[in-house]
Amino acid sequence: MSGSFTDSYLGQLRKIIGPRPVLMPGARVIVENADGEVLLIRRGDFKLWGWPAGSAEMGQTIEDTARAELEEETGLAARSLVPVGFASDPVEDRVEYPHGDVLYAFSMIFHATEWDGDLRADGHESLDVRFFPQDALPEDRTRPVLRTLEALQRYKASGGVFQLI
Known part of the structure:
Protein backbone atom coordinates (compact mmCIF):
# COMPACT_ATOMS: atom_id res chain seq x y z
CA MET A 1 0.00 0.00 0.00
CA SER A 2 1.40 3.33 -0.96
CA GLY A 3 0.42 6.19 1.29
CA SER A 4 -0.32 6.47 4.96
CA PHE A 5 -1.78 3.98 7.42
CA THR A 6 -4.78 6.30 7.80
CA ASP A 7 -5.63 5.81 4.12
CA SER A 8 -5.23 2.02 4.22
CA TYR A 9 -8.10 -0.44 4.57
CA LEU A 10 -7.03 -1.27 8.12
CA GLY A 11 -6.62 2.42 8.94
CA GLN A 12 -10.16 3.12 7.72
CA LEU A 13 -11.48 0.14 9.67
CA ARG A 14 -9.70 1.37 12.82
CA LYS A 15 -11.63 4.66 12.56
CA ILE A 16 -14.79 2.62 13.03
CA ILE A 17 -13.75 -0.08 15.52
CA GLY A 18 -10.92 1.63 17.40
CA PRO A 19 -8.35 -0.68 19.05
CA ARG A 20 -10.73 -3.66 19.29
CA PRO A 21 -9.30 -6.96 18.04
CA VAL A 22 -9.61 -7.51 14.31
CA LEU A 23 -8.93 -10.52 12.08
CA MET A 24 -6.67 -9.45 9.22
CA PRO A 25 -5.40 -11.28 6.17
CA GLY A 26 -1.84 -10.48 5.19
CA ALA A 27 1.45 -11.79 3.90
CA ARG A 28 5.03 -12.20 5.07
CA VAL A 29 7.99 -12.76 2.82
CA ILE A 30 11.13 -14.76 3.51
CA VAL A 31 13.81 -13.44 1.17
CA GLU A 32 16.76 -15.81 1.02
CA ASN A 33 20.02 -14.97 -0.74
CA ALA A 34 22.44 -17.38 -2.45
CA ASP A 35 24.39 -17.75 0.82
CA GLY A 36 21.25 -18.95 2.63
CA GLU A 37 20.92 -15.73 4.63
CA VAL A 38 17.43 -14.32 5.25
CA LEU A 39 16.33 -10.71 5.03
CA LEU A 40 14.84 -9.05 8.09
CA ILE A 41 13.66 -5.50 8.64
CA ARG A 42 13.90 -3.48 11.82
CA ARG A 43 10.25 -2.54 12.22
CA GLY A 44 9.32 1.05 12.82
CA ASP A 45 6.53 0.22 15.27
CA PHE A 46 8.18 -2.31 17.59
CA LYS A 47 11.84 -1.47 16.84
CA LEU A 48 12.41 -5.24 16.56
CA TRP A 49 13.63 -7.32 13.62
CA GLY A 50 10.89 -9.04 11.64
CA TRP A 51 9.87 -10.23 8.20
CA PRO A 52 8.80 -7.87 5.45
CA ALA A 53 5.05 -8.21 5.94
CA GLY A 54 1.76 -6.40 5.95
CA SER A 55 -2.01 -6.43 5.73
CA ALA A 56 -4.01 -6.87 2.55
CA GLU A 57 -5.72 -3.94 0.87
CA MET A 58 -9.09 -4.03 -0.88
CA GLY A 59 -8.68 -5.26 -4.43
CA GLN A 60 -5.33 -6.98 -3.80
CA THR A 61 -4.58 -10.64 -4.12
CA ILE A 62 -2.49 -12.09 -1.31
CA GLU A 63 0.45 -12.24 -3.74
CA ASP A 64 -0.07 -8.54 -4.57
CA THR A 65 0.06 -7.85 -0.83
CA ALA A 66 3.35 -9.73 -0.44
CA ARG A 67 4.91 -7.97 -3.43
CA ALA A 68 3.77 -4.52 -2.32
CA GLU A 69 4.95 -4.92 1.27
CA LEU A 70 8.31 -6.35 0.21
CA GLU A 71 8.98 -3.48 -2.17
CA GLU A 72 7.74 -0.77 0.19
CA GLU A 73 9.73 -2.00 3.18
CA THR A 74 12.93 -3.20 1.46
CA GLY A 75 13.18 -1.74 -2.04
CA LEU A 76 13.20 -5.24 -3.54
CA ALA A 77 10.82 -6.55 -6.20
CA ALA A 78 10.54 -10.35 -6.08
CA ARG A 79 10.86 -12.05 -9.46
CA SER A 80 8.80 -14.94 -8.14
CA LEU A 81 7.09 -15.74 -4.87
CA VAL A 82 6.50 -19.30 -3.75
CA PRO A 83 3.78 -19.86 -1.13
CA VAL A 84 5.30 -22.15 1.51
CA GLY A 85 2.94 -21.86 4.44
CA PHE A 86 0.16 -20.15 6.31
CA ALA A 87 0.23 -18.73 9.84
CA SER A 88 -2.89 -18.23 11.93
CA ASP A 89 -2.11 -19.30 15.49
CA PRO A 90 -4.41 -17.39 17.89
CA VAL A 91 -1.57 -16.89 20.37
CA GLU A 92 1.55 -16.66 18.21
CA ASP A 93 -0.04 -14.52 15.50
CA ARG A 94 -1.78 -12.11 17.86
CA VAL A 95 -0.25 -8.65 17.55
CA GLU A 96 -0.72 -5.92 20.11
CA TYR A 97 0.76 -2.70 18.79
CA PRO A 98 2.48 -0.22 21.12
CA ALA A 136 22.64 -16.14 13.77
CA LEU A 137 19.34 -14.27 13.87
CA PRO A 138 19.19 -11.17 16.05
CA GLU A 139 17.89 -11.72 19.58
CA ASP A 140 15.68 -8.60 19.40
CA ARG A 141 13.20 -10.02 16.92
CA THR A 142 9.43 -10.35 16.64
CA ARG A 143 7.74 -13.55 17.79
CA PRO A 144 6.92 -14.89 14.27
CA VAL A 145 10.51 -14.84 12.98
CA LEU A 146 11.72 -18.17 14.29
CA ARG A 147 8.57 -20.22 13.72
CA THR A 148 8.20 -18.81 10.18
CA LEU A 149 11.78 -19.75 9.36
CA GLU A 150 11.20 -23.21 10.83
CA ALA A 151 8.17 -23.57 8.53
CA LEU A 152 10.38 -22.77 5.52
CA GLN A 153 12.94 -25.34 6.66
CA ARG A 154 10.20 -28.00 7.04
CA TYR A 155 8.80 -27.03 3.62
CA LYS A 156 12.21 -27.59 2.02
CA ALA A 157 12.89 -30.82 3.93
CA SER A 158 9.49 -32.24 2.92
CA GLY A 159 10.04 -31.61 -0.76
CA GLY A 160 7.51 -28.82 -0.92
CA VAL A 161 4.67 -29.74 1.45
CA PHE A 162 2.75 -26.59 2.35
CA GLN A 163 3.09 -25.76 6.07
CA LEU A 164 0.32 -24.67 8.42
CA ILE A 165 1.70 -22.98 11.51
Whole structure:
Protein backbone atom coordinates (compact mmCIF):
# COMPACT_ATOMS: atom_id res chain seq x y z
CA MET A 1 0.00 0.00 0.00
CA SER A 2 1.40 3.33 -0.96
CA GLY A 3 0.42 6.19 1.29
CA SER A 4 -0.32 6.47 4.96
CA PHE A 5 -1.78 3.98 7.42
CA THR A 6 -4.78 6.30 7.80
CA ASP A 7 -5.63 5.81 4.12
CA SER A 8 -5.23 2.02 4.22
CA TYR A 9 -8.10 -0.44 4.57
CA LEU A 10 -7.03 -1.27 8.12
CA GLY A 11 -6.62 2.42 8.94
CA GLN A 12 -10.16 3.12 7.72
CA LEU A 13 -11.48 0.14 9.67
CA ARG A 14 -9.70 1.37 12.82
CA LYS A 15 -11.63 4.66 12.56
CA ILE A 16 -14.79 2.62 13.03
CA ILE A 17 -13.75 -0.08 15.52
CA GLY A 18 -10.92 1.63 17.40
CA PRO A 19 -8.35 -0.68 19.05
CA ARG A 20 -10.73 -3.66 19.29
CA PRO A 21 -9.30 -6.96 18.04
CA VAL A 22 -9.61 -7.51 14.31
CA LEU A 23 -8.93 -10.52 12.08
CA MET A 24 -6.67 -9.45 9.22
CA PRO A 25 -5.40 -11.28 6.17
CA GLY A 26 -1.84 -10.48 5.19
CA ALA A 27 1.45 -11.79 3.90
CA ARG A 28 5.03 -12.20 5.07
CA VAL A 29 7.99 -12.76 2.82
CA ILE A 30 11.13 -14.76 3.51
CA VAL A 31 13.81 -13.44 1.17
CA GLU A 32 16.76 -15.81 1.02
CA ASN A 33 20.02 -14.97 -0.74
CA ALA A 34 22.44 -17.38 -2.45
CA ASP A 35 24.39 -17.75 0.82
CA GLY A 36 21.25 -18.95 2.63
CA GLU A 37 20.92 -15.73 4.63
CA VAL A 38 17.43 -14.32 5.25
CA LEU A 39 16.33 -10.71 5.03
CA LEU A 40 14.84 -9.05 8.09
CA ILE A 41 13.66 -5.50 8.64
CA ARG A 42 13.90 -3.48 11.82
CA ARG A 43 10.25 -2.54 12.22
CA GLY A 44 9.32 1.05 12.82
CA ASP A 45 6.53 0.22 15.27
CA PHE A 46 8.18 -2.31 17.59
CA LYS A 47 11.84 -1.47 16.84
CA LEU A 48 12.41 -5.24 16.56
CA TRP A 49 13.63 -7.32 13.62
CA GLY A 50 10.89 -9.04 11.64
CA TRP A 51 9.87 -10.23 8.20
CA PRO A 52 8.80 -7.87 5.45
CA ALA A 53 5.05 -8.21 5.94
CA GLY A 54 1.76 -6.40 5.95
CA SER A 55 -2.01 -6.43 5.73
CA ALA A 56 -4.01 -6.87 2.55
CA GLU A 57 -5.72 -3.94 0.87
CA MET A 58 -9.09 -4.03 -0.88
CA GLY A 59 -8.68 -5.26 -4.43
CA GLN A 60 -5.33 -6.98 -3.80
CA THR A 61 -4.58 -10.64 -4.12
CA ILE A 62 -2.49 -12.09 -1.31
CA GLU A 63 0.45 -12.24 -3.74
CA ASP A 64 -0.07 -8.54 -4.57
CA THR A 65 0.06 -7.85 -0.83
CA ALA A 66 3.35 -9.73 -0.44
CA ARG A 67 4.91 -7.97 -3.43
CA ALA A 68 3.77 -4.52 -2.32
CA GLU A 69 4.95 -4.92 1.27
CA LEU A 70 8.31 -6.35 0.21
CA GLU A 71 8.98 -3.48 -2.17
CA GLU A 72 7.74 -0.77 0.19
CA GLU A 73 9.73 -2.00 3.18
CA THR A 74 12.93 -3.20 1.46
CA GLY A 75 13.18 -1.74 -2.04
CA LEU A 76 13.20 -5.24 -3.54
CA ALA A 77 10.82 -6.55 -6.20
CA ALA A 78 10.54 -10.35 -6.08
CA ARG A 79 10.86 -12.05 -9.46
CA SER A 80 8.80 -14.94 -8.14
CA LEU A 81 7.09 -15.74 -4.87
CA VAL A 82 6.50 -19.30 -3.75
CA PRO A 83 3.78 -19.86 -1.13
CA VAL A 84 5.30 -22.15 1.51
CA GLY A 85 2.94 -21.86 4.44
CA PHE A 86 0.16 -20.15 6.31
CA ALA A 87 0.23 -18.73 9.84
CA SER A 88 -2.89 -18.23 11.93
CA ASP A 89 -2.11 -19.30 15.49
CA PRO A 90 -4.41 -17.39 17.89
CA VAL A 91 -1.57 -16.89 20.37
CA GLU A 92 1.55 -16.66 18.21
CA ASP A 93 -0.04 -14.52 15.50
CA ARG A 94 -1.78 -12.11 17.86
CA VAL A 95 -0.25 -8.65 17.55
CA GLU A 96 -0.72 -5.92 20.11
CA TYR A 97 0.76 -2.70 18.79
CA PRO A 98 2.48 -0.22 21.12
CA HIS A 99 -0.52 2.16 20.87
CA GLY A 100 -2.98 -0.59 21.93
CA ASP A 101 -4.53 -1.86 18.69
CA VAL A 102 -4.92 -5.64 18.59
CA LEU A 103 -4.76 -7.71 15.42
CA TYR A 104 -5.00 -11.44 14.78
CA ALA A 105 -2.93 -12.07 11.66
CA PHE A 106 -3.80 -14.68 9.07
CA SER A 107 -0.60 -14.61 7.00
CA MET A 108 0.37 -16.37 3.80
CA ILE A 109 4.10 -17.06 3.95
CA PHE A 110 6.02 -16.59 0.71
CA HIS A 111 9.62 -17.45 -0.18
CA ALA A 112 11.70 -15.40 -2.63
CA THR A 113 15.19 -16.18 -3.88
CA GLU A 114 15.44 -13.82 -6.85
CA TRP A 115 14.67 -10.13 -6.94
CA ASP A 116 15.42 -6.80 -8.56
CA GLY A 117 16.07 -3.48 -6.87
CA ASP A 118 18.39 -2.01 -4.30
CA LEU A 119 18.07 -2.87 -0.64
CA ARG A 120 16.94 0.08 1.48
CA ALA A 121 14.78 0.88 4.48
CA ASP A 122 11.79 3.17 3.95
CA GLY A 123 12.46 5.04 7.22
CA HIS A 124 8.93 4.47 8.51
CA GLU A 125 7.78 0.85 8.38
CA SER A 126 11.39 -0.33 8.12
CA LEU A 127 14.23 1.45 9.91
CA ASP A 128 16.95 -0.95 8.74
CA VAL A 129 17.13 -3.94 6.39
CA ARG A 130 19.77 -6.67 6.58
CA PHE A 131 20.52 -10.24 5.64
CA PHE A 132 21.30 -12.57 8.56
CA PRO A 133 22.66 -16.12 8.62
CA GLN A 134 19.82 -18.45 9.58
CA ASP A 135 21.81 -19.67 12.59
CA ALA A 136 22.64 -16.14 13.77
CA LEU A 137 19.34 -14.27 13.87
CA PRO A 138 19.19 -11.17 16.05
CA GLU A 139 17.89 -11.72 19.58
CA ASP A 140 15.68 -8.60 19.40
CA ARG A 141 13.20 -10.02 16.92
CA THR A 142 9.43 -10.35 16.64
CA ARG A 143 7.74 -13.55 17.79
CA PRO A 144 6.92 -14.89 14.27
CA VAL A 145 10.51 -14.84 12.98
CA LEU A 146 11.72 -18.17 14.29
CA ARG A 147 8.57 -20.22 13.72
CA THR A 148 8.20 -18.81 10.18
CA LEU A 149 11.78 -19.75 9.36
CA GLU A 150 11.20 -23.21 10.83
CA ALA A 151 8.17 -23.57 8.53
CA LEU A 152 10.38 -22.77 5.52
CA GLN A 153 12.94 -25.34 6.66
CA ARG A 154 10.20 -28.00 7.04
CA TYR A 155 8.80 -27.03 3.62
CA LYS A 156 12.21 -27.59 2.02
CA ALA A 157 12.89 -30.82 3.93
CA SER A 158 9.49 -32.24 2.92
CA GLY A 159 10.04 -31.61 -0.76
CA GLY A 160 7.51 -28.82 -0.92
CA VAL A 161 4.67 -29.74 1.45
CA PHE A 162 2.75 -26.59 2.35
CA GLN A 163 3.09 -25.76 6.07
CA LEU A 164 0.32 -24.67 8.42
CA ILE A 165 1.70 -22.98 11.51
